[in-house]
Amino acid sequence: MKADITVIKHPLVQHKLTLMRQAETHTQDFRRLLKEISMLLAYEVTRDLPLKYETIQTPLTRMDAPMLADKKMVLVSILRAGQGLLDGMLELIPTAKVGHIGLYREPTTLTAVEYYFKLPQDVEYRDMLVVDPMLATGNSAVAAVDRLKETNPASIKFVCVLAAPEGLQYFHEQHPDVPVYTAAIDQGLDEHGYIVPGLGDAGDRLYGTK
8 A cells, every 4th residue: 555645835834844943942932833733734634524514594594504524533642742733733623532642762772662541432433633743763653553543443644743754664564554644754863763854852842841
């Protein structure tokens, strides 16, 4: 199966991403920009949501108007940086249910280690959007989707701000059926597994930690 990767090149997304990349961007601005980008990404990712028509009354007349069909969504944040994307998406999709997966990267092997997993009870057959700002080695993304597939969702999409070619390749080797949406594909990874040119550690920049 051919890898399904969508790079969202909207000018507003690209402009805000450039501001996030800059080393001098302060925590509060980084946090705001990530939230704004997440709303724009959510707009693109939900383009294929089905619609139904209901009769409504306008101030002038009755009409058959489009509304979202009864399509229940679950947003799954990969802790902790995923929260920065989650907040913006919930602004756009306030009825979505929310799950969390806690993963940290073992510093020597760069493998993903799970420390937390909690989803809403009725996620079976629902559409899932998995959010994490960075798809670097792909280990965390693969581990998260491995776990989520155990719950038998209707579909899964992975949404990030930046991706590395190495991570994309590994992710689609493991999950060729899961499309990836990103704002940019950078040149690669450094010796520590960070995306270059990247934007640094998204979690640290989001929360002002090191």
